[in-house]
Amino acid sequence: MKAFAAIVPPEADASLVADAIVKVVDTPFGQRPFRVHVDPTQDGAEIAFAVIDRVRDEMLHRVGFSDLLKPRVNG
Numbered sequence: 001m002k003a004f005a006a007i008v009p010p011e012a013d014a015s016l017v018a019d020a021i022v023k024v025v026d027t028p029f030g031q032r033p034f035r036v037h038v039d040p041t042q043d044g045a046e047i048a049f050a051v052i053d054r055v056r057d058e059m060l061h062r063v064g065f066s067d068l069l070k071p072r073v074n075g
Contacts, residue, residue, distance in 0.1 A: 012040035030071050 020038050037046040
């Protein structure tokens with residue numbers, strides 16, 4: 001735990017998470033991002049998640065479930 005705590009910059013502000021949540025909630029339906037990153041350490045997680053998201057998208061297209069990648073309203 002000490003090693004992970006050591007990479008967080010002293011100016012890291014937990015309110016950035018709340019700000020990100022508010023921004024997502026304020027974004028219109030259908031335009032909200034699949035994933036939001038708040039990473040004051042800049043440890044590369046955002047890049048890794050982008051790759052994982054791309055692999056997931058490709059897999060869903062290949063198995064015929066690409067409709068899961070877009071929001072829709074049932075009714």
